[in-house]
Amino acid sequence: MITITNLQKSYPRANSRGSDVHALRGIDLHVEEGEIFGVVGASGAGKSTLIRCVNLLERPTAGTITVAGQNLTQLSDGELRTARQGIGMIFQHFNLLSSRTVRENVQFGLEIMGLKKAEREARVTEILELVGLSDRASAYPSELSGGQKQRVGIARALAGNPKVLLSDEATSSLDPQTTDSILQLLKDLNRKLGLTILLITHEMEVVKKICDSAALIDDGRIVENGTVIDLLNTPKSKISHALFPLGESHGSPGHTIVEMMYAGELAERPIVATLSREFGIDVNILGAAVENVGDHRVGRMRLELPGDRASNEAPIARLRDSGLFVEVLDDVMPDASSGVVR
Ligand SMILES: Nc1ncnc2c1ncn2[C@@H]1O[C@H](COP(=O)(O)OP(=O)(O)OP(=O)(O)O)[C@@H](O)[C@H]1O
DSSP: OEEEEEEEEEEOOTTSOSOOEEEEEEEEEEEOTTOEEEEEOOTTSSHHHHHHHHTTSSOOSEEEEEETTEEGGGOOHHHHHHHHTTEEEEETTOOOOTTSOHHHHHHHHHHHHTOOHHHHHHHHHHHHHHTTOGGGTTOOGGGSOHHHHHHHHHHHHHTTOOSEEEEESTTTTSOHHHHHHHHHHHHHHHHHHOOEEEEEESOHHHHHHHOSEEEEEETTEEEEEEEHHHHHTOTTOHHHHHHSOOOOOOOOTTEEEEEEEEEGGGGGSOHHHHHHHHHTOOOEEEEEEEEEETTEEEEEEEEEEESOTGGGHHHHHHHHHTTOEEEEESSOOOOTHHHHOO
16 A cells, blocks of 8 residues: 655755754555554654655655555655545644634645535544544534544544554554544544554554564664564564563573563463473573553563573474564663664
8 A cells, every 4th residue: 555665855954064863764665555554663764754745744755655555656746646645644632723713623625626515424424423523513623522522633644534544653642542542543444444544653652562663773774574474473673572571681601591472362371380391490580561552462581591502402493383473682781662662
């Protein structure tokens, strides 16, 4: 649904001295139709620039953006305006018109699209129902809670029936409970409407709760990218570590440290007890976490096995044979969450 190729964006320095700021240094990204794709990264990594380039709110310096088969970078201004009707966007601070009611805010874009009054009325009624705001149609933004304001933002973004929704830190100014309800709404809309969602966030909870795929951006480059389940099955993935912070725990000399990820029914099995019994070894658990990620129950565990790596080949093979993704660590990675989120 979205293909980004070699996307580059540079800004001139404010004082016009020194080299340009290279916010994006050649981004390649592919978002499948119907998926929720999250881009995470530390402050200043280039997230906002990236999402603003997708609908060309920000003109890329180089590269192409294709949405629903259309290369946006080659369109005339008029063609781009039409193409943007297929791409909704929601914002951290909602960007509602304070002098218009909820209904009028949602209707605004439909007026610009040239829909007749009766069609607009019908569409707004339908979309307010979809986001759970039918009873607040006549309220003004100042009379709404943060979560309700974001529901209006979502309704406005979806009024024109877009295929794609871009979300720029949409839950970052909401409390945890309200965040959950907005994430649930986005997931429902994704399922009900087949809506493709590309979001940027600094909250790993967002990735954990609703994303099918994720990418990590660092200094204008994508450094990790994949489905969330594949990333979780890559023990050295920074995203995986940030989703499952096990903390720093160093093993003792003469021991082997292994880290493993497991999903589904494997999460329920007594892995450590079985290993100890079968091989007659004392297995030390250095860290463990079991969580729900999207629709999956997944776990991550760091174990210390007595003896060097060569003497642990058999237990490690046994873990792998039982379907676990196992990585033998040279040294324990520091908790990577600080490199992922601000
Ligand atoms: N309009 C601009 N003019 C000059 N430099 C800019 C502009 N917008 C962004 N930058 C620079 O580009 C880089 C990437 O910024 P961007 O806002 O995309 O990062 P971010 O990951 O969204 O950060 P945050 O999470 O703090 O919002 C930063 O170095 C930033 O200072």
